[in-house]
Amino acid sequence: ENGDQTKEPACFSTVIPGWFSEMSPMWPGEAHSLKVEKVLFQGKSDYQDVIVFQSATYGKVLVLDGVIQLTERDECAYQEMITHLPLCSIPNPKKVLVIGGGDGGVLREVARHPTVEHIDMCEIDKMVVDVSKQFFPDVAIGYEDPRVNLVIGDGVAFLKNAAEGSYDAVIVDSSDPIGPAKELFEKPFFQSVARALRPGGVVCTQAESLWLHMDIIEDIVSNCREIFKGSVNYAWTSVPTYPSGVIGFMLCSTEGPEVDFKHPLNPIDESSSKSNGPLKFYNAEIHSAAFCLPSFAKKVIESK
Numbered sequence: 001e002n003g004d005q006t007k008e009p010a011c012f013s014t015v016i017p018g019w020f021s022e023m024s025p026m027w028p029g030e031a032h033s034l035k036v037e038k039v040l041f042q043g044k045s046d047y048q049d050v051i052v053f054q055s056a057t058y059g060k061v062l063v064l065d066g067v068i069q070l071t072e073r074d075e076c077a078y079q080e081m082i083t084h085l086p087l088c089s090i091p092n093p094k095k096v097l098v099i100g101g102g103d104g105g106v107l108r109e110v111a112r113h114p115t116v117e118h119i120d121m122c123e124i125d126k127m128v129v130d131v132s133k134q135f136f137p138d139v140a141i142g143y144e145d146p147r148v149n150l151v152i153g154d155g156v157a158f159l160k161n162a163a164e165g166s167y168d169a170v171i172v173d174s175s176d177p178i179g180p181a182k183e184l185f186e187k188p189f190f191q192s193v194a195r196a197l198r199p200g201g202v203v204c205t206q207a208e209s210l211w212l213h214m215d216i217i218e219d220i221v222s223n224c225r226e227i228f229k230g231s232v233n234y235a236w237t238s239v240p241t242y243p244s245g246v247i248g249f250m251l252c253s254t255e256g257p258e259v260d261f262k263h264p265l266n267p268i269d270e271s272s273s274k275s276n277g278p279l280k281f282y283n284a285e286i287h288s289a290a291f292c293l294p295s296f297a298k299k300v301i302e303s304k
């Protein structure tokens with residue numbers, strides 16, 4: 001006997017009271033959920049809905065327009081990789097630009113590099129900065145570094161006006177391409193990144209999920225191959241609270257001194273970054289491993 005097939009099992013209820021479910025047209029047909037202990041902040045900025053809640057298992061969670069941006073438990077896997085994959089691949093990074101990244105986590109990681117003299121950061125939404133300082137002090141600690149110059153504005157406009165050849169590295173820590181970050185995934189933006197980098201300078205951008213967004217990744221890769229005349233690579237990491245549990249990065253360099261992203265040459269001296277706590281995720285082995293791709297993705301990415 002198979003029982004009554006017409007009745008929906010109780011566990012199929014779509015929205016479970018007391019749980020946050022992440023639904024978006026960017027990952028149709030699936031929704032990762034976290035049990036909510038307490039909602040700590042709810043607001044609406046000029047750009048997006050902002051929520052902070054205390055989860056049962058991942059610490060505090062920052063949500064923008066219904067999409068998880070970070071949790072206290074797994075943010076290290078993202079922030080450390082998006083920062084150290086580019087910065088450990090070039091000798092003596094001095095001037096760095098961060099686009100997005102309003103939580104301050106990328107700043108915290110950039111600050112571990114003692115050669116860095118200046119960090120410009122352009123985040124569109126002041127509410128993300130303020131909320132992160134209030135609820136995520138271990139992440140927003142990045143703002144305390146005296147080398148940081150914070151600009152509240154659109155990263156696209158900021159880069160258009162940036163001096164040519166002025167940065168050693170640009171890190172694009174953006175949200176998904178629905179909403180204010182849309183243009184950060186388009187060709188003109190990558191062109192202005194290339195213009196702002198010195199010869200042999202590097203960029204690392206948030207580049208979505210191998211499991212969900214091969215179409216977006218294909219477009220990014222072919223744009224980048226046209227624009228960046230040095231190396232063009234895709235790397236990825238595991239972040240349990242991101243849709244499909246993985247997130248990727250596009251790493252490119254401009255024409256000039258060659259950059260071999262797969263073999264880091266600029267290790268982090270951990271003794272010089274004590275105030276930011278120990279590294280939790282990044283190491284030299286995981287750096288090289290991040291560039292190994294599953295066959296289905298390798299075929300597509302290498303053919304572009």
Ligand code: SAM
Pocket residue numbers: 064069070075078079099100101102103105106122123124125128153154155156173174175179180181182184
């Ligand atoms: N650092 C994060 C993590 O650990 O996963 C998550 C991403 S971060 C919060 C993404 C930021 O990009 C948001 O704060 C958003 O406001 C910002 N952003 C989106 N579009 C932007 C634009 N056009 N210019 C600058 N910042 C932008």
